[in-house]
Amino acid sequence: MRTDIYIVFILFLALLTTIAAAVPKEASGTVIGVDSGDVFEVLIVEEDPRTGPGVVTVKLADVIISEIESAGREAAKEFAEAHLMNRTVWLDIDDLSVAGRDPKGRLICVVYLEEPDGRINLTHPFNRLLVDAGHAEAHDFQEDEFDPAEWWPSWVVINEVEANPEGGDADYEWVELYNDGWDDADVGNWTLTTAGGSIILLEAGTIVPAGGFFVVTAGGYWLQNSDELVILRDDRGVEVDRTPALNDQDDDVNSWSRYPDGGDEWIRIEASPGLPVPPIELSLGTISDLAEESDNWLLWSNAPPSGLWDVSDFLKC
Helix, strand or coil, X not given: CHHHHHHHHHHHHHHHHHHHHHCCCCEEEEEEEEEECCEEEEEEEECCCCCCCCEXXXXXXXXXCCCCCHHHXXXXXXXXXXXXXXXXXXXXXXXXXXHHECCCCCEEEEEEEECCCCCECCCCCHHHHHHHCCCCEECCCCCCCCCHHHHCCCCEEEEEEECCCCXXXXXXXXXXXXXXXXXXXXXXXXXXXXXXXXXXXXXXXXXXXXXXXXXXXXXXXXXXXXXXXXXXECCCCCEEEECCEECCCCCCCEEEEEECCCCCEEEEEECCCCCCCCCHHHCCEEHHHHHHHCCCCEECCCCCCCCCCCCCCCCCC
């Protein structure tokens, strides 16, 4: 027993060390001015030998803002001002550049926002936010230490569910997966489990491309039209994602889809298997407003699927 406790303790210490190493605590400060979408002034609070005290100019690593369209540059600047001004940021300074700076003397950094509760947002550095908002493009400059692909780790979610397609349902029901990342994701031997107890095992070697989609189909009826809840598990049986409990009583061309692709909101909109979700203004409603109108539109549920879950190579109907 003591040996087991000791092993657990050692593993716990290793985990703490890994987490600590991942936190960008080289320097921090308050943003006091924005020169452009990717260049701003930081009043240093936590010093690094490369910053010293006082104010430093920071240049976002591995992002490019158009030098041609003035409107685009202004929009990027406004976005940076809205998200950075008077905020505490943590700087991961480039270790390959001389003193961490570019030829203009600006610190080359990946910048992380500190949340109001003191946590550092490690999953969405500002470099990524600027790209996600469409104000910049990511580019892997080999001169620095950073790899922009790490800002978008492979993350596969259930993105769209068509439980009641127009016409007959048998053989035509489907679920769409989406990879919100820069790396292809291998989902071979992952499973989809439904509220009715159906199980689909994804074929070995199945790939969801980076930023792309994969549509899962099966023979017969496997998705319920009422209170359907789909759970995605990886090849170890660990739950990766689940939908809300969905109701689809209309025999039409519409499905339930995340908005935007991979986002937190679910909307009722024209089905788009294997393609980006249509603009939200075309939707019939969202989780928020439809739930208020009728409990039959969409119900949230944390209940497990009925029946025993088992990884298998067949569809149980």
